[in-house]
Amino acid sequence: MAEIHEECGVFGVYHVENAAMLEYYGLHSLQHRGQESSGIAVSDGETINSYKGKGLTVDVFQKEKLSAMKGNTAIGHVRYSTAGGQEAENIQPIVSKGHNGCLAVSHNGQIDNDVELRLELENHGAIFQGTGDSEVILHQIQYERGTLLERITQAARKLDGAFSFLVMDEDRIYAVRDRYGIRPLSYAPCRQGYVISSETCAFEVMGIYESYDLKPGEIVEFSKDIVKHYQYTNDISHHMCAMEYIYFARPDSVVEGKNVHTFRKESGAVLARKDQDLHADIVVGVPDSSLSAAIGYAEESGLPFETGLFKNRYVGRTFIQPTQAMRDQSVRMKLSPVESVVSGKSVVMIDDSIVRGTTSRRIVQLLKSAGAKEVHVRIASPVFAYPCFYGVDTSTRAELIGARLNVEEICDYIKADSLRYLEVEDMREVAGQIGLCLACFDGKYVTNLYTHGKELED
């Protein structure tokens, strides 16, 4: 129910005819990673043209606009922006138009030493027009000396944090991933060229089922129709963001070799195995992101999986918020309980996470108002107790209910009959060989947080 937000998705097209159109399809498939703005930069081999706007990819780009963007290489971006940074200047890709050529950058993640780098760059005369990280990446690359590869290499070594970014000049694309491997980034052969994406679901949409992940600390160069791999650092680790599996990624994506739907089903199954003694009638998932876990729980427990909550798809561009008196109705407009299904039943309600607790509380109430006898809440992730500094827009620590209350207290607050989370160890078990960043659950951040660390004290 929209309490956690991924900040971005990137998509690149190297050497495929009519790149802008393919870019459009790619961004559309990554739309769940950001709905506030969309942008595409296309190179025709001589110069780079870009177009960006607020809104969904399908609304920003009209046919005439796309047709006018000639070229066979492109990068693009979809963005969710936090309250403070909705200025047009922050919409990506960011393009620099220099005398010796153009550069475009699309970025997903969060640079943790951005303030430090910005200061240094400004001391060297840099001018920043927006407030986003990506402008820092672009300036840092420009500031370095040597070939473009050398400049990107130097810049990547200085950047600390979670980042997966694409750099395009007139005839090359460089894909770069941070040394911790926090944000996903994959590429795949496509016709005579390549496509690069934050998530593999964009490849599947194009009928491409074979793809490769960038390694942590890697730069991949797409140039002269071949692919070259460079390791800008060997000081690497594997800390894929657990939230990608739990919440952000599309169920049809494969992240680090593991399908997201499958991950969620297995999480649900683990929850079920801990509920041997629970006597319930049906399993209900909170749509959409918790359905896979609910299916997994149902399968493992043998309880029927039921559509006990219905989500209204017709959201529109504006939606009138009801007055205080009608407040309860506001939730119901998006989510309504199916009385025939839940009435008189003891319900296992599966959700992916609890942020502030208010939404969970309302859903429990919805189910009870529709006649559910009991509501046992099961969360397919551990207690969310620490803010993310790696590209996820969460509440401040003070707002996280998991940071203030223990499980029993949370259960009381949301008025559930029982409440259980996955343990951090359960997450690792489901992940198997895949290394995860679990900082939002255990507070073990993989980077020095620089100036951002202050927020932890809130």
Add this chain to the structure above:
Amino acid sequence: MAEIHEECGVFGVYHVENAAMLEYYGLHSLQHRGQESSGIAVSDGETINSYKGKGLTVDVFQKEKLSAMKGNTAIGHVRYSTAGGQEAENIQPIVSKGHNGCLAVSHNGQIDNDVELRLELENHGAIFQGTGDSEVILHQIQYERGTLLERITQAARKLDGAFSFLVMDEDRIYAVRDRYGIRPLSYAPCRQGYVISSETCAFEVMGIYESYDLKPGEIVEFSKDIVKHYQYTNDISHHMCAMEYIYFARPDSVVEGKNVHTFRKESGAVLARKDQDLHADIVVGVPDSSLSAAIGYAEESGLPFETGLFKNRYVGRTFIQPTQAMRDQSVRMKLSPVESVVSGKSVVMIDDSIVRGTTSRRIVQLLKSAGAKEVHVRIASPVFAYPCFYGVDTSTRAELIGARLNVEEICDYIKADSLRYLEVEDMREVAGQIGLCLACFDGKYVTNLYTHGKELED
């Protein structure tokens, strides 16, 4: 996948403060019944004001607009219009502003003797500004003599076809249902008054779980805060549109006492029982309308229910259709196969119906391209072989693959490994005591089709 279209939903509010706002919530809950236009007419006891526009309810109505619509009685409408009738004149409710008062009409269904009635009314001097049925209803009521109740009674006796309509004057609402009971129409107490709706899901959204269906041939009068029932004819039958259960209605609605999700699950279970000999690995429903049936099939068969197809929710206002070369991509933009789930598997694919066959064919192909070993298509309804004349926008008979080919031939056409439909008798079994209109499956129309009968010869 949007090949069949319901033509409308109606919603009424009698004697509830701030009726326009409640109407807005009601129409939003019926949005699945029509997305092309929305309209609301409100009475403040002295006059009727209306506002209508093209698009979703949440886009047509802004806060200022709704706040300006004072009054505690309202009727509204959401509409899907067929190609030929998108004129603004056809947007409902239709309001007449007479010297002795106003009348507003919202209608869901199709009048079969509309041409005959129109001719007669024109001979009496009537002027029609639009092409829709509802204007015929309004004129017929106006043409009759006596009290409003008498005029509605006379008019209802002359109208033949499927209709559920609301008539509002300055201080009353009349709800009317055809003698065959084809289209649903229910009402429920709400605070100090009543709400009336095409589907009960709109009640549940308001936290109301107790509601009543109008009987075939009934007029219900909401007036002076009481409800009166009149039977305008005793020549009635029970022929609830089977498609409401199969496709149109929201799974959280209760139609004629039976929950829609449950109906679909049971349909899926019947399909499963006929597949005792089938050796498959997983069950996949085509989202969204076939998920309930797929869950039912999975439960009955013991096979795992899997999310093998993913539907992209970000549709936007315009969507660029790809060129012929990229045509396959167009389907993928809306629906993509989850390779990790289906690869190497023998898949039971559940869909609600087959209209032209082209969409089914593409989905089978999608699953196979993602590595499905076998695809067994199961349709949770009988062979769709006859056009509907009761308010459903279907293809002409010539376009219905079920009218031209037998099941084996259809299976060949969609390239499935096997294909099975429900039988008409299965539908009746699931429906139990509920009488169904199954004309689109068996060609047994419940009305004389008048001039519309010609289309059957196409």
Add this chain to the structure above:
Amino acid sequence: MAEIHEECGVFGVYHVENAAMLEYYGLHSLQHRGQESSGIAVSDGETINSYKGKGLTVDVFQKEKLSAMKGNTAIGHVRYSTAGGQEAENIQPIVSKGHNGCLAVSHNGQIDNDVELRLELENHGAIFQGTGDSEVILHQIQYERGTLLERITQAARKLDGAFSFLVMDEDRIYAVRDRYGIRPLSYAPCRQGYVISSETCAFEVMGIYESYDLKPGEIVEFSKDIVKHYQYTNDISHHMCAMEYIYFARPDSVVEGKNVHTFRKESGAVLARKDQDLHADIVVGVPDSSLSAAIGYAEESGLPFETGLFKNRYVGRTFIQPTQAMRDQSVRMKLSPVESVVSGKSVVMIDDSIVRGTTSRRIVQLLKSAGAKEVHVRIASPVFAYPCFYGVDTSTRAELIGARLNVEEICDYIKADSLRYLEVEDMREVAGQIGLCLACFDGKYVTNLYTHGKELED
């Protein structure tokens, strides 16, 4: 400064290829007669299609829309609507879609016995969806019996008031003018067919300089490529609305044989001849409608005509009204005094009329704040003291400053150094042989006002 509003303009195209496009040009030339909505109905010989919308003609109609409107006969309408009647239902042309054919009506003027006719028609079963006069015309025509010409003839005889309307069926256009000749209506040969217009400026825009006025009480039939004239009554008079000359009509139009710019210049000259003793420095007209009169005054008096007031053309769709504190600025945003021109000068300020007096008062103040030594206001029309019931949207009588105060008092109110109006006799002198309706000046209404007469008592 937008205190008086014409209510409409009509334009017809008979038998000219691509009629919709020509209609578009015609309506654009009549845009000064109404900016709130625009509509076009086109006949292709078999049926009538229409499209209408709120806003300027150039904004309502896009190229695709016009191209899709095939046919060589069309009627259209631009509308200014009063506050109470902005509903979409009132946008013209109004089209009826009957079994025996379609009819479209475009109307400019005001029917004074509309309430009486409406009642009678309703008693015969008519349903009115809007509140405008034009629907009454359409119904009255439909109600009569006989050929279309006979029905229009009967209807025209019953309608009382000011009207110039067009009726189109699949292959004919009828142009009809009231018996008093209050509203203008002209036609002209155009290529192989004809064009019909509220004002001749639309012809001139098409390069057509020869045109004919309909006579009072006349019906002109455009059919089978010929023009036939019928006099539906011989009880006629000549009362062309004086406001057409003074304010509404474009200066390049010819009304009843007299060019509007010339009429205004002569009015200005008459004013000058009465000011023999006035010692002033410059003549300044309030843009745009008073410029012609100012030029006439300057020429006659020998004083220099100066651009002492500048009108900002960039109005935009919305304009933020300033707070009380900035209120004075609001007028200045639209109209600003040219200090270099007026400073230290004794100014003759020419305006076309005074309605409430507030605008005149503000303009006098503007000129003085820019240094004008004296401001002598001269109004190129008589004292406006009576409301119009013939299609002009004026204030109620209570708001007309001319109904409450005498000239001296008005002069005091607007803080002018002197004030002079034209006399009613002066208007007649300028008009020469042309009969005028001067009811808003002398209260001599040419029709029985029916129920509308009550407003005179306000």
Add this chain to the structure above:
Amino acid sequence: MAEIHEECGVFGVYHVENAAMLEYYGLHSLQHRGQESSGIAVSDGETINSYKGKGLTVDVFQKEKLSAMKGNTAIGHVRYSTAGGQEAENIQPIVSKGHNGCLAVSHNGQIDNDVELRLELENHGAIFQGTGDSEVILHQIQYERGTLLERITQAARKLDGAFSFLVMDEDRIYAVRDRYGIRPLSYAPCRQGYVISSETCAFEVMGIYESYDLKPGEIVEFSKDIVKHYQYTNDISHHMCAMEYIYFARPDSVVEGKNVHTFRKESGAVLARKDQDLHADIVVGVPDSSLSAAIGYAEESGLPFETGLFKNRYVGRTFIQPTQAMRDQSVRMKLSPVESVVSGKSVVMIDDSIVRGTTSRRIVQLLKSAGAKEVHVRIASPVFAYPCFYGVDTSTRAELIGARLNVEEICDYIKADSLRYLEVEDMREVAGQIGLCLACFDGKYVTNLYTHGKELED
């Protein structure tokens, strides 16, 4: 008729409460200097917020948007952009957000050594996101060292060309004008602070009639509520753009102490004095910019000034261009001849300039088609034969009819009965003590044209 375009207008507000609202009024008054985009940057003393968009000021800024822009210091910009540079990145003001504070720049004019400066700045690591001059100004200021005043001083010395720009930080505004005095820039006391504007008409709109021009080579600092003047160079000259008087500026503006309307009237009078032998009947100005000159001509010659051409004000956002067959109509849609006025007359047609000749040719033809016996074209400026490099968007030299043909040939081309221009010396006479840049007439450019000089060889 829109063949020459000014590129910008700037407006600043220093220390006036609710600066954004005053800025809005200021920009609206400068809208004639640019209609493609509008932007406002406001400082609240701590930080700078900006909002910009495509379109008219009144369309870009809604009430909520303006109300949200708190602060008492602001700069703004209206922009006409040439074809190649409509990107959102070029909309001004341009704002840099640095760690030590923000800077905003609004600029009107053209930097001639922009390519040279850009190259140098890029070599020092600067990144340019747009293609406009203003980004060069901002970077150059940022690149210099010292206090902000020192940095602006150094930068202004390096910039060559025509420029009037404003620089705002959190609590100061600097206004800067080029050493040649080509573009206008004035300021005036306003309540407790100051307003700064490209044209004085914006002051008059605020009721302010006393203002001061910046001197060539001057920087004016608005800070701590006082005004300080600095001369960044003493190597100055006076070359006010003649086109400001002839075409761009509003008639109610005062440029270098001379009112624009008066300048134009005097130009018209000079033309009249040369036509002693011409026997004509009436004087007609091409609206709007040539009306003042026509009034001057009429006054001097004693011929009547007539409204022989009417301009349609209802332009709308989009306008359908007619097909080749209807091409003539396209001109008429905007401008139509008043047949009653011109028929049978020998007309003196006054226009401000001839660029390509096609528009003049069409207007002559319009007048003749409406019956004008003779059309004598008089141009209130010298032959336009050289492109402008100081902020005016003209055709390339090849397109300027004055660069290819002599006056007699131009007269033939536009099919006038006679044609006369003002001489360069006449312009100087009218200007009196005011030094003018007449480069577009005599080719005497006041700057080294750097790389732009190449265009002269086209």
